[in-house]
Amino acid sequence: xxxxxxxxxxxxxxxxxxxxxxxxxxxxxxxxxxxxxxxxxxxxxxxxxxxxxxxxxxxxxxxxxxxxxxxxxxxxxxxxxxxxxxxxxxxxxxxxxxxxxxxxxxxxxxxxxxxxxxxxxxxxxxxxxxxxxxxxxxxxxxxxxxxxxxxxxxxxxxxxxxxxxxxxxxxxxxxxxxxxxxxxxxxxxxxxxxxxxxxxxxxxxxxxxxxxxxxxxxxxxxxxxxxxxxxxxxxxxxxxxxxxxxxxxxxxxxxxxxxxxxxxxxxxxxxxxxxxxxxxxxxxxxxxxxxxxxxxxxxxxxxxxxxxxxxxxxxxxxxxxxxxxxxxxxxxxxxxxxxxxxxxxxxxxxxxxxxxxxxxxxxxxxxxxxxxxxxxxxxxxxxxxxxxxxxxxxxxxxxxxxxxxxxxxxxxxxxxxxxxxxxxxxxxxxxxxxxxxxxxxxxxxxxxxxxxxxxxxxxxxxxxxxxxxxxxxxxxxxxxxxxxxx
Amino acid sequence: xxxxxxxxxxxxxxxxxxxxxxxxxxxxxxxxxxxxxxxxxxxxxxxxxxxxxxxxxxxxxxxxxxxxxxxxxxxxxxxxxxxxxxxxxxxxxxxxxxxxxxxxxxxxxxxxxxxxxxxxxxxxxxxxxxxxxxxxxxxx
Numbered sequence: 001x002x003x004x005x006x007x008x009x010x011x012x013x014x015x016x017x018x019x020x021x022x023x024x025x026x027x028x029x030x031x032x033x034x035x036x037x038x039x040x041x042x043x044x045x046x047x048x049x050x051x052x053x054x055x056x057x058x059x060x061x062x063x064x065x066x067x068x069x070x071x072x073x074x075x076x077x078x079x080x081x082x083x084x085x086x087x088x089x090x091x092x093x094x095x096x097x098x099x100x101x102x103x104x105x106x107x108x109x110x111x112x113x114x115x116x117x118x119x120x121x122x123x124x125x126x127x128x129x130x131x132x133x134x135x136x137x138x139x140x141x142x143x144x145x146x147x148x149x150x151x152x153x154x155x156x157x158x159x160x161x162x163x164x165x166x167x168x169x170x171x172x173x174x175x176x177x178x179x180x181x182x183x184x185x186x187x188x189x190x191x192x193x194x195x196x197x198x199x200x201x202x203x204x205x206x207x208x209x210x211x212x213x214x215x216x217x218x219x220x221x222x223x224x225x226x227x228x229x230x231x232x233x234x235x236x237x238x239x240x241x242x243x244x245x246x247x248x249x250x251x252x253x254x255x256x257x258x259x260x261x262x263x264x265x266x267x268x269x270x271x272x273x274x275x276x277x278x279x280x281x282x283x284x285x286x287x288x289x290x291x292x293x294x295x296x297x298x299x300x301x302x303x304x305x306x307x308x309x310x311x312x313x314x315x316x317x318x319x320x321x322x323x324x325x326x327x328x329x330x331x332x333x334x335x336x337x338x339x340x341x342x343x344x345x346x347x348x349x350x351x352x353x354x355x356x357x358x359x360x361x362x363x364x365x366x367x368x369x370x371x372x373x374x375x376x377x378x379x380x381x382x383x384x385x386x387x388x389x390x391x392x393x394x395x396x397x398x399x400x401x402x403x404x405x406x407x408x409x410x411x412x413x414x415x416x417x418x419x420x421x422x423x424x425x426x427x428x429x430x431x432x433x434x435x436x437x438x439x440x441x442x443x444x445x446x447x448x449x450x451x452x453x454x455x456x457x458x459x460x461x462x463x464x465x466x467x468x469x470x471x472x473x474x475x476x477x478x479x480x481x482x483x484x485x486x
Numbered sequence: 487x488x489x490x491x492x493x494x495x496x497x498x499x500x501x502x503x504x505x506x507x508x509x510x511x512x513x514x515x516x517x518x519x520x521x522x523x524x525x526x527x528x529x530x531x532x533x534x535x536x537x538x539x540x541x542x543x544x545x546x547x548x549x550x551x552x553x554x555x556x557x558x559x560x561x562x563x564x565x566x567x568x569x570x571x572x573x574x575x576x577x578x579x580x581x582x583x584x585x586x587x588x589x590x591x592x593x594x595x596x597x598x599x600x601x602x603x604x605x606x607x608x609x610x611x612x613x614x615x616x617x618x619x620x621x622x623x624x625x626x
Contacts (some may be wrong), residue, residue, distance in 0.1 A: 046499060060593075073499045075608030075623055099603040099625045104522065136526065136598035137566055137591050195563045206626055207602045249602040252556050260545065272548075272607035416497040417600075417626070437497045446599050486601075 005044050005322040009033075015469040019053055019065075026270065027056035032064040033404075034469050036461070039069060042414060051078040054270045056229040059278075060084060060090020061418035062344055062351060065402055068358050069465040070412030071459060074098075076273030079357035084307055084404045085279065087350040089338060091267065092284045093276035094291070095256060096354030096435070097337050099251040101291055102298035103208075103242030104175075104333035105381040106306060107227040107392065111325035112235040112317065114214045118437075118481060120316050125441045127312040132305055133202045134442030134486035140201030140305060149197055150185040156296035160303035167328075170306065172370050173330040175360060178299040183292035189253050192290075196246030196297060201304040203241050205447055205486035210309065211383065212482035213390060219474040223376045223394055227329045229476050236478055237313075237326070238390060239305050240383050242335065243298035254287045279352050288337065292331075295336060302331060310415060323481045329392070330379035334359045334409035342404060353404045361395030361407040361472045367457045369395075376396040380472045384411045384459030386440070386451060387433055391463045391474060398470035420455040421446060433483070441486040451485065493521035498622065502600075503609065503623040511547075512574040514618040515554060515582070516546045518571050522555055522605075523588070525626065526562060534587040536567065541583045547612045551620055554582055555605035562602075565573040566591040602626050 010018040012032075017040065019031030027147050031052040035043060043049070048071055055077055056065040062084045071080035076095035085091055117124065133140055144152060152159050157171050157178025172179045203210065215234045218224050229236070243250075261284075262269060262278040269275070277283035310326050317324065335356045344351075362369050363377040369378040377394035384390045388411075415423075426445025429452045433440050442448045466472045496503030504521035508514030523529060542557055544550040561567050569588035576583035591598060603625040611621040 075501065075606040075625060079500055095606075135593075136601050137562075137593070191564075195560065198564075235578055245603075248563075249560065252559075252604045256549070257554070259549070259607070272610065275607070413499045414497050417502055418495050418497050444599060450600075 003041070005040055015465050019049055020427065021056070024053040027053055028063055029056050029061050031056055031067065033067040033071065034465055034471070035069045039461070039480055041091065043071060044229040046073045046079050048073045048078050052081065054274060055081060055083050057087060057270055058091055058093060058274065058276060059267060060085040062086060066406070068408040069462045070357070070408045070410055072412045074356065075355040076271050080408065081356045082358045082403055082406045083354045084342070084351040087279050087352055090279055090352060092279045092287055092337055092352050093274055093354065094251050094287055095273045095275060096255040096356050097251070097291060098335040098356050099248045100242040100335055101247035101250060101294035102333040104298060104302065104331060106239040106302045106331040107329040107381050108237040108306065109325065109327050109329055110235045110237065110308070110313070111189055111323070114233045114235060114481065117212065117235045121439045121482050124212065124312065124316045125439050125484060127316050128309060128484045129441040131308045131312045132210065132484065134204065134484065136205050138202045138486070142201040144197055146193065149193055152200065152300045153185045153188065153293035153296050154183050155179060156299040157303045160307070162299045165307035166303050169480055170303065170328045173328050173372065174299060175333055178303065179332070180292040182289055183296055184289035185293055187248060187290040188293050189287045192246050192249035192253060195249045196244065199244040199246065200297070200301060202244060203245055203305060203486050206442065207385060207451055208241040208486055209216045210484040211386065211390065211480045213238060213480050215476055216389065216479045217477040219476065220394070223475045227379055227392065227475070228327055228374050228397055229392070238307055238381070238383055239302055239304065239309065241301060243294040244301060246297045247294035252292045254290060258283055268365065272394035281458040291337060295333065298333065298381035299331065302467060330381060332359050332381050340405065351404065354404070355406055357409045358406045359409045360405055361399040362405050363395050363397040363400055380407055382408060382459065382463055385453045385456040386480055386485070387436065387438065387453035389459055392476040392480045393463065393466070393472040393474050396470055396473055399472060403471050407466045408462050411456040411462060413455055414457050415455040417450040420450045424449040424452050424454065436484060440483045440485065448485060492517040498623060501564070501623055501625050503621060505619065505621045507617060507619055511618045512577045514620045515551060515577060516572040516574050518551065518620050518622060519555065519569065522558060522602065522624070523569055525600050525602055525624065527568045527591065527599055531567050531596050532570045533589045534571060534588045537585055537587045538567065541586050543581050544579065544609045547579045548610050549625055550580060550582055550611060551622060552605045552607060552610065555622060559602050559604060568596065598625050
């Protein structure tokens with residue numbers, strides 16, 4: 001029997017599938033999906049093609065509406081979507097960034113081995129859970145004043161480091177050095193600020209987590225060594241969270257404002273959640289200035305969490321920071337819009353690259369990556385689900401050519417939260433993780449069931465596709481031994 | 487229209503939606519709000535010890551539904567109020583006036599479930615047949 005997408009999708013090669021503009025009237029560029037044939041049936045069932053096609057309506061979109069192999073159904077934009085629009089005459093869409101602005105991942109190396117950490121894993125996970133506020137309605141230990149919050153919005157990670165939360169070297173190995181330029185606190189509503197103040201320095205709930213992982217396999221030893229990943233069995237720490245209620249409110253505010261702007265600028269859209277405004281319009285500029293504030297809030301948030309994680313390791317292992325060797329490897333954001341330069345049709349052009357559940361993947365030699373990685377390329381951090389693997393990869397020149405320097409961001413859900421909750425109970429998930437040697441601490445058993453491995457695609461399949469397609473190259477694979485979930 | 491229930495959960499891969507029903511639009515909006523708080527906490531444990539007035543405007547009926555739910559998300563996030571019952575006293579295409587009853591969240595007594603980031607415009611519907619049916623998708 002012919003596959004249902006035959007006649008709709010054009011196969012380019014084993015990992016690339018095109019949605020021609022004829023698929024839906026109003027598309028100005030084709031869609032391009034990175035996926036294996038085996039993945040397409042699920043993508044098809046979800047009708048996520050529709051969302052890839054809808055993004056291709058955005059004024060000023062260049063080349064393709066892109067979908068990474070971890071693509072799944074979002075609201076407006078698909079999750080795992082990348083779209084670049086011309087700064088000159090294109091639009092910016094808050095929905096193309098998402099509510100959790102600068103949701104991202106920070107990876108930290110240690111000198112510890114699996115054996116050393118396993119001996120104290122219960123204590124470590126409990127200590128992390130106690131020291132780092134998480135869960136629904138949790139409030140942080142940091143109570144920034146309004147003036148301090150303004151500083152956070154402009155300075156990002158540096159604000160926390162200067163207050164004694166972390167090391168100066170952490171900032172160097174953070175995307176944008178932990179500070180996005182162009183942030184204007186007066187473009188952020190008082191409502192966003194009110195949501196942001198109590199939540200600074202919190203992990204949150206849902207799919208946000210801390211993962212104590214062990215290096216399971218090395219694919220590129222030279223690159224791994226440059227990142228401080230020396231051998232199989234070495235312990236790493238991964239932090240996954242974003243801009244909390246602050247970013248959620250910035251997005252809510254601007255989806256509303258830009259929904260009105262759409263009418264003023266006469267833009268026609270197939271989905272209201274794609275609300276957008278010209279990048280050069282006052283509305284577009286204001287959104288980007290507010291988005292930068294939320295991005296900086298998120299980097300500050302991850303900086304606080306890293307500091308408390310270091311404190312927890314120091315306490316549990318009774319070793320100093322130097323002895324533990326807890327150096328940050330890198331920090332990436334996977335919900336963001338950025339102004340970057342690309343060569344299109346032989347001409348250098350400024351583009352606004354929306355990465356909605358996609359990771360920047362710049363190649364070796366790119367001026368925007370820190371000196372320590374200039375020769376190997378930008379580290380790409382891809383968390384999987386809590387029962388399986390996570391990956392470290394590298395950005396490539398192919399990504400620059402094809403995907404506006406972007407690759408996948410995670411496993412991608414295949415099962416709804418409600419379906420996961422119906423079929424699994426949190427206690428059973430905890431038990432099954434324990435049987436696989438993974439210690440979990442969570443504030444909510446329901447939330448644990450929603451995030452079970454069964455609800456996700458296998459991240460290894462996702463990463464294999466981006467590797468074979470050449471848009472990021474595998475460096476290392478890790479497996480979790482301890483997880484803290486909100 | 488299933489009159490036996492006030493709202494139902496709409497399955498979505500990444501997020502969760504609510505379909506709420508009502509004999510009139512006020513009831514459908516109130517049920518959508520109850521649906522929202524049923525995602526955040528087990529409402530059986532919540533007492534009606536506090537009340538708050540809410541008034542807002544928006545450019546059309548659908549935007550009003552999103553604004554209403556986002557206002558409640560905001561109040562939960564900033565004041566920690568779990569609402570379990572609503573009286574909507576005024577509602578037309580662009581204007582809503584309501585009173586919500588509930589209690590401040592207390593993790594020692596309340597079973598908190600999920601954080602809701604926002605109500606979205608995706609798949610948003612306000613429909614009238616025999617009664618009213620509204621549909622909204624949340625980012626959680």
